[in-house]
Every structure is written in structure tokens, then in C-alpha cells.
Amino acid sequence: MTVAPPREPGRFVCRFAPSPNGRLHLGHVFSAFVNHDAARRNAGTFLVRMEDIDAARCRPEFARAILDDLAFIGTPPDAPPRWQSAHMADYAEAIARLEAQGLLYPAFESRSEIAQAVADRTAAGAAPARDPDGTPLFPFARHSLSDAERARRRASGAPFVLRLDMAAALAAALAGGPLAWREAQGAPEGPLAMVPAVPAAWGDVILARRDVPTSYHLSVVVDDAAQAVTHVIRGQDLFQATAVHVLLQRLLGMPQPVYHHHRLVRDAAGAKLSKSAGAASLKALRAAGVTPAELRRQLGLQPTPTT
Ligand code: GLU
Numbered sequence: 001m002t003v004a005p006p007r008e009p010g011r012f013v014c015r016f017a018p019s020p021n022g023r024l025h026l027g028h029v030f031s032a033f034v035n036h037d038a039a040r041r042n043a044g045t046f047l048v049r050m051e052d053i054d055a056a057r058c059r060p061e062f063a064r065a066i067l068d069d070l071a072f073i074g075t076p077p078d079a080p081p082r083w084q085s086a087h088m089a090d091y092a093e094a095i096a097r098l099e100a101q102g103l104l105y106p107a108f109e110s111r112s113e114i115a116q117a118v119a120d121r122t123a124a125g126a127a128p129a130r131d132p133d134g135t136p137l138f139p140f141a142r143h144s145l146s147d148a149e150r151a152r153r154r155a156s157g158a159p160f161v162l163r164l165d166m167a168a169a170l171a172a173a174l175a176g177g178p179l180a181w182r183e184a185q186g187a188p189e190g191p192l193a194m195v196p197a198v199p200a201a202w203g204d205v206i207l208a209r210r211d212v213p214t215s216y217h218l219s220v221v222v223d224d225a226a227q228a229v230t231h232v233i234r235g236q237d238l239f240q241a242t243a244v245h246v247l248l249q250r251l252l253g254m255p256q257p258v259y260h261h262h263r264l265v266r267d268a269a270g271a272k273l274s275k276s277a278g279a280a281s282l283k284a285l286r287a288a289g290v291t292p293a294e295l296r297r298q299l300g301l302q303p304t305p306t307t
Pocket of ligand 1: 017018019220233234235238
């Protein structure tokens with residue numbers, strides 16, 4: 001089923017949200033072009049958000065280089081970027097609201113304990129289900145420890161993460177009706193299809209860590225609301241994660257943007273580009289003399305739209 005896009009006339013706010021833990025590659029360049037072009041076509045606003053909550057991997061020099069690359073390709077932001085690292089209090093406030101609803105619990109299992117439990121269960125023929133990214137679901141449960149014991153361990157200073165109690169979160173959210181999101185078809189301003197959201201596929205996701213009081217899922221939801229984003233335009237690889245985002249929006253009473261998940265740029269072997277796999281950076285392409293127009297052609301995009 002598709003429906004006509006019901007939106008406030010003249011209001012179109014989208015964002016490009018890189019993590020400054022390396023240089024942009026062609027996949028990011030494609031996403032920046034798709035966002036920026038959509039903003040221009042719809043007389044809208046193109047924002048940039050630096051997803052720099054991972055202080056160990058993000059560096060200001062990468063952020064500066066990303067902004068320089070965006071200027072080079074002709075997609076500079078229409079407003080100063082939002083830096084996630086400057087908004088930890090906003091995330092902490094959202095976490096506190098979810099905790100007050102009884103939807104989070106501190107979990108103390110280390111990565112190696114989790115891996116061991118997954119291995120043991122797999123060996124016993126009871127492998128835990130995997131999330132849409134292929135990672136085994138958290139193999140423990142909130143009720144394996146009493147809330148009082150969890151509170152005691154947390155107060156004692158034991159390392160922990162805060163996990164969403166997915167069953168409780170769904171029970172709370174579904175009281176407001178079925179969960180779904182509007183996915184724009186074919187283009188960011190295309191007709192909308194309702195996509196049923198199945199956040200349970202992700203299990204008890206981590207929403208905060210003791211040292212970093214947030215996570216990708218939580219900060220993306222808080223920031224899209226804070227930046228008044230009307231259209232989240234991003235790669236197909238984040239399609240399934242949207243189920244968690246619309247769940248959190250419902251629980252936090254935040255507006256739900258329209259989503260458009262665009263195609264991914266693949267390498268010659270058909271694999272998704274990634275920094276870790278050493279995808280060619282825009283830095284290297286610039287050093288070799290590439291022009292923005294050549295980049296657009298190579299990515300199968302129309303020449304810069306004139307408005
Ligand atoms: N920071 C994410 C990434 O670089 C994008 C997040 C989003 O667009 O929601 O993949």
C-alpha cells in the first residue's frame with residue numbers, strides 16, 4: 001500500500017551523519033549527494049551531524065577533512081554541524097526517561113562471557129537467533145537476576161551496559177497501536193509505503209554504556225528529533241535498524257520522520273564499501289584529480305540539479 005506524502009508544505013529537513021573515524025569513501029559521497037540533491041529539489045535544509053560518540057576512534061582531523069570533502073563535492077551543510085559528543089546530557093536525559101518507565105536494565109556480562117554462552121548453546125544445538133546484521137542475540141535475560149541484585153551490583157561499581165528490555169518496551173509501545181514507518185519509494189520525496197517494524201528481531205539492544213551514556217540507536221533518535229529532521233535519507237544497510245528507531249521514538253514521544261533507504265555503492269566484487277575493508281577514500285580520488293561531476297557520473301547520478 002502506498003499513500004501520498006502528507007507533509008508540511010515547504011518543510012524538508014534531511015541530514016548526512018558520518019562517523020569521523022576515517023575519510024569518506026564513495027558510499028558516503030553517494031549518500032551526501034542524495035541528501036543534498038533532495039534538499040535542493042524540495043527547497044529544504046541539508047544538515048550534517050558528526051556521529052562522534054566513540055571517542056576512541058573519532059578524531060577532529062577526520063571531521064575537518066569530512067567537512068572539506070563535503071565542500072569540495074558541492075554539498076556543504078546549510079547550518080553548522082551538530083556534534084554528538086557535545087550532547088551527552090540530551091542522551092542521558094532520554095536514558096533517564098526510559099529507565100523511569102522500567103524499560104532498561106543494567107547487564108554485567110562481558111563480551112567474552114556472551115561469546116562463551118553463544119558457543120555453548122550452539123554446541124548444544126540451541127544456537128541463539130541472530131539479529132538482522134547477523135550478530136547472535138543477547139543470550140541472557142533480564143529476569144536471570146532480580147532487579148534488586150542488578151541495582152546492588154551497579155551501585156558496587158561493577159562494569160555494565162544498559163539494555164532495552166525488548167519485551168517490556170514492545171508491550172509499552174504497542175499500547176499506542178501497531179509500529180510501522182513510512183518509507184519513501186524510489187526517491188526521498190517518492191510515494192510512501194508503510195513498513196511494519198519488527199524491533200524484536202534485535203533482542204535486548206544496548207542503549208548506553210557506563211563510560212558513554214548513549215549508543216548509535218539512542219543518539220540517532222534523539223538527534224533526528226533535536227535537529228527537526230523530516231526525512232532520514234541513508235543507506236539500505238540501516239533499513240532494519242529503523243525498527244529500533246521507531247520503537248524508541250514511540251517510547252520517547254518523539255516525532256517520526258519519513259525514511260528513505262537508498263541503494264548501496266558496491267565495489268567491483270559486489271561488496272558494500274567500508275572503511276575497514278579499505279575502500280578507496282575520497283582523499284585518494286581527489287589526489288588523483290577527480291572532479292565532483294565525474295563522481296556524480298561514476299555514481300550514476302544526474303548532474304547537479306539547478307534550482
Ligand atoms: N553514522 C552512521 C553511519 O556512518 C549513519 C547513521 C544514520 O544515517 O542514521 O553509517
